[in-house]
Amino acid sequence: MAENILELQNLKKHFPTTSGGLFNRQKGVVKAVDGVSLSIGVGETVGLVGESGCGKTTAGRTVMKLYEPTEGKILFQGEDITNYSRHQMMPFRSQMQMIFQDPFASLNPRHTVGTIVGASYDIHGIKPAGGVENAVRDLLERVGLNPEHINRFPHEFSGGQRQRIGIARAIALKPKLIVADEPVSALDVSIQAQVVNLLDDLQQEFGLSYLFVAHDLSVVQHISDRVVVMYLGKVMESAPTQSLFSSPRHPYTKALLSAVPIPDPKIERARERILLQGDLPSPVNPPAGCVFNTRCWKAQDTCRTVVPEPVQIAPNHILACHYPEPAK
Amino acid sequence: MSTFLEVKNLHVSFPTEDGAVLASNDVSYSVALGETLAIVGESGSGKSVANLAVMGLHNPQRTKISGSAILHLPEGPIDVLSAPNETVRRLRGKAMSMIFQDPMSALHPFYTIGDQIAEAWALYNEGSKADGIKRAVEMLDLVGIPDASKRVHEYPHQFSGGMRQRVMIAMALVNNPSLLIADEPTTALDVTVQSQILRLLADLQKEFNMAVILITHDLGVVAEVADRVSVMYSGRVVESAPIDEIFYNTTHPYTRGLLNSIPRVDNNGIGTRLKAIPGQPPSLISVPKGCAFEARCEFASHVSGGLCHAVNPDLVEKAPSHFGRCHLTGQQVIEIANQNNGVK
Ligand SMILES: Nc1ncnc2c1ncn2[C@@H]1O[C@H](COP(=O)(O)OP(=O)(O)OP(=O)(O)O)[C@@H](O)[C@H]1O
Ligand SMILES: Nc1ncnc2c1ncn2[C@@H]1O[C@H](COP(=O)(O)OP(=O)(O)OP(=O)(O)O)[C@@H](O)[C@H]1O
Ligand code: SF4
Ligand code: SF4
Ligand SMILES: [Mg+2]
Ligand SMILES: [Mg+2]
Numbered sequence: 001m002a003e004n005i006l007e008l009q010n011l012k013k014h015f016p017t018t019s020g021g022l023f024n025r026q027k028g029v030v031k032a033v034d035g036v037s038l039s040i041g042v043g044e045t046v047g048l049v050g051e052s053g054c055g056k057t058t059a060g061r062t063v064m065k066l067y068e069p070t071e072g073k074i075l076f077q078g079e080d081i082t083n084y085s086r087h088q089m090m091p092f093r094s095q096m097q098m099i100f101q102d103p104f105a106s107l108n109p110r111h112t113v114g115t116i117v118g119a120s121y122d123i124h125g126i127k128p129a130g131g132v133e134n135a136v137r138d139l140l141e142r143v144g145l146n147p148e149h150i151n152r153f154p155h156e157f158s159g160g161q162r163q164r165i166g167i168a169r170a171i172a173l174k175p176k177l178i179v180a181d182e183p184v185s186a187l188d189v190s191i192q193a194q195v196v197n198l199l200d201d202l203q204q205e206f207g208l209s210y211l212f213v214a215h216d217l218s219v220v221q222h223i224s225d226r227v228v229v230m231y232l233g234k235v236m237e238s239a240p241t242q243s244l245f246s247s248p249r250h251p252y253t254k255a256l257l258s259a260v261p262i263p264d265p266k267i268e269r270a271r272e273r274i275l276l277q278g279d280l281p282s283p284v285n286p287p288a289g290c291v292f293n294t295r296c297w298k299a300q301d302t303c304r305t306v307v308p309e310p311v312q313i314a315p316n317h318i319l320a321c322h323y324p325e326p327a328k
Numbered sequence: 329m330s331t332f333l334e335v336k337n338l339h340v341s342f343p344t345e346d347g348a349v350l351a352s353n354d355v356s357y358s359v360a361l362g363e364t365l366a367i368v369g370e371s372g373s374g375k376s377v378a379n380l381a382v383m384g385l386h387n388p389q390r391t392k393i394s395g396s397a398i399l400h401l402p403e404g405p406i407d408v409l410s411a412p413n414e415t416v417r418r419l420r421g422k423a424m425s426m427i428f429q430d431p432m433s434a435l436h437p438f439y440t441i442g443d444q445i446a447e448a449w450a451l452y453n454e455g456s457k458a459d460g461i462k463r464a465v466e467m468l469d470l471v472g473i474p475d476a477s478k479r480v481h482e483y484p485h486q487f488s489g490g491m492r493q494r495v496m497i498a499m500a501l502v503n504n505p506s507l508l509i510a511d512e513p514t515t516a517l518d519v520t521v522q523s524q525i526l527r528l529l530a531d532l533q534k535e536f537n538m539a540v541i542l543i544t545h546d547l548g549v550v551a552e553v554a555d556r557v558s559v560m561y562s563g564r565v566v567e568s569a570p571i572d573e574i575f576y577n578t579t580h581p582y583t584r585g586l587l588n589s590i591p592r593v594d595n596n597g598i599g600t601r602l603k604a605i606p607g608q609p610p611s612l613i614s615v616p617k618g619c620a621f622e623a624r625c626e627f628a629s630h631v632s633g634g635l636c637h638a639v640n641p642d643l644v645e646k647a648p649s650h651f652g653r654c655h656l657t658g659q660q661v662i663e664i665a666n667q668n669n670g671v672k
Contacts, residue, residue, distance in 0.1 A: 051521070052488070052489055052490070052517065052518045052521075053488065053489075158371075158372075159371060161608075188370055188371040189545060189547070189586060189589050189590050190370060190585060190586060190589045190604060190605040191371075191604075192589070193589035193590075193603065193604035193605075194604040196591070196602050197601055197602055197604055200601065217519065218590065218592055218593045219591055221593050222600075255520060256520060257593065259519040259520045259522065259523040260519050260548065261519075261522075261523070261526075261546065261548025261549050261551060261552045262548050262592060262593065262594050263547035263550070263551050263575070263587065263590055263592060264551055264575060264592075264594075265551040265552075265572055266572070267551075267594065268548075268551045268552045273523055273527075275524060276520045276524070277472075278472075279474075279488055279490055280488065
């Protein structure tokens with residue numbers, strides 16, 4: 001994987017806040033994404049994990065330029081698209097697509113599946129050989145839906161089927177990169193497996209790259225080549241999947257992994273857990289020093305004052321911690 | 329352990345324009361004080377509907393309910409399905425309490441967290457408003473909300489998802505209920521918060537000797553906390569057994585499919601294919617006369633004479649305390665599975 005499809009350099013997305021709730025009216029900024037660097041190779045899947053509210057969706061939407069980045073760079077196939085206008089982005093739109101977190105909210109209930117999936121062609125003025133309708137039927141078949149159902153409306157499909165409609169729409173223009181935001185978390189396990197397999201197949205067939213956002217670590221492990229762990233807008237650790245899961249070096253990664261329930265009662269009974277105290281701190285007013293220090297059992301004075309810089313500790317393995325766990 | 333709730337032959341159906349939706353189809357289960365029963369199964373299989381019936385929370389005008397749900401109270405047994413509304417209302421919150429699937433919709437946006445907990449407390453306790461708030465602070469403390477005496481005066485939108493879920497738990501537990509029904513209490517949460525909450529529930533269960541029914545589709549969570557498991561499919565219980573039996577001696581083809589379809593962080597499943605169960609469950613309006621899992625079951629071909637298609641199997645005891653609804657014996661299912669997997 002010599003070539004990178006996507007590269008983020010110190011990407012930031014801050015939202016201004018007008019009022020921080022009833023008792024806290026001062027203005028501030030939400031540092032939703034605060035200096036994220038990562039790269040995705042051609043045909044590679046990079047998993048993005050972390051606690052609810054740590055900035056995963058914001059990062060994904062900023063990559064798609066649905067949000068204007070506050071700082072940093074976005075390179076798509078080596079081209080700096082950070083400051084491209086809507087117009088300049090047009091040729092890229094067909095090459096990067098997003099599967100949205102909520103399959104229910106992201107499909108227009110008044111449009112048929114045919115209209116929803118076919119819309120991409122019209123927007124980009126692309127005329128597929130054989131016509132739009134045939135192309136849509138093909139797509140429906142690809143994602144395991146019955147092409148006969150092309151005139152049905154979203155509410156006539158189950159949750160798993162609706163997620164497939166979103167996938168059909170995302171692959172219509174044969175993109176090179178798909179940002180998949182929690183594509184399976186709303187689904188129960190048997191349907192989840194159907195969708196994960198489909199994403200695998202599409203990657204094999206079209207050489208797709210994925211940025212795969214999820215909080216279910218077992219799914220992320222299954223699908224990703226590399227995993228990036230975020231906490232409060234920052235990258236704590238990123239590494240090839242195998243090494244991250246077998247030897248996590250960042251305390252937060254370690255806590256996260258130790259908390260994943262394993263569907264085997266005997267293993268569960270014997271397991272030791274690292275229980276983190278408290279909740280994610282507010283991104284309006286993040287802790288000084290290491291952002292994880294308020295919940296880290298290893299925190300020392302340095303951690304409360306000095307920000308640990310991300311360093312490369314092995315090929316493709318980046319870590320931001322003053323007192324990392326020993327390598328296994 | 330003494331049985332606290334006993335649900336027998338529960339049927340719940342919703343009349344609709346297209347016909348009656350049979351969401352609970354002859355469902356039976358029970359749970360004892362101090363015990364955790366997990367209810368798992370496909371989305372739409374009737375897990376919430378059955379337990380909402382026990383809580384007496386279906387609209388009687390739009391729901392048809394039959395069967396029984398006996399609560400074994402110290403003062404004697406009572407069938408909540410046939411008891412007058414007023415009686416059931418007096419049982420809710422104290423004899424039995426529920427944490428709902430969606431915490432945001434169950435909390436009122438315009439009242440403070442403290443007022444809402446205090447109101448639940450006041451249903452069963454004499455005392456001033458200040459006493460209620462004091463109790464609310466205690467409960468928030470108990471469920472691990474930092475700075476409880478200050479945050480008790482805040483509104484739901486000022487709490488994160490994980491904290492709101494803890495508020496729901498605090499509210500459900502404020503009157504020390506004998507039975508707690510927790511419907512997907514951790515689905516919206518990430519793993520670190522999830523494990524805090526599960527730990528908390530387990531501690532509280534021990535402290536108060538509660539009976540707990542945990543509805544979830546996360547089999548990892550089940551492995552962590554359940555004593556027994558009931559597996560539902562298409563409105564029916566298809567397998568029910570002690571926890572280890574369900575995981576290590578799985579006798580129902582659907583339960584097998586469910587267990588096989590999950591990726592696991594501990595088995596390095598990278599690059600392998602997940603074993604999905606193909607297809608969808610049947611409609612609950614025109615219930616098939618045979619086994620509801622037949623169209624998706626890879627074991628059906630091992631049953632002769634088209635029996636799976638023609639006859640719905642009964643729920644029978646396959647091994648001590650292990651019930652299953654399948655024409656094959658538990659042993660047959662395990663043997664066929666091993667053959668298919670190439671295990672000797
Ligand atoms: N448009 C916005 N304006 C202000 N704050 C925002 C906006 N979008 C997100 N945030 C805040 O930014 C932070 C990151 O949110 P984001 O949705 O990216 O989290 P996430 O990691 O995707 O969480 P989840 O796992 O719950 O989906 C949160 O604190 C959120 O409240
Ligand atoms: N009021 C209603 N009217 C008609 N059908 C209903 C009603 N409530 C539930 N159902 C149907 O009854 C079935 C069982 O629903 P239930 O909510 O119990 O499923 P569940 O097992 O809890 O699923 P999930 O895991 O998705 O929460 C579903 O098919 C649902 O669509
Ligand atoms: S830098 Fe300090 S506080 Fe942060 S993760 Fe490392 S040890 Fe913990
Ligand atoms: S009864 Fe037949 S179809 Fe139903 S689960 Fe058993 S083998 Fe499969
Ligand atoms: Mg998100
Ligand atoms: Mg439910």
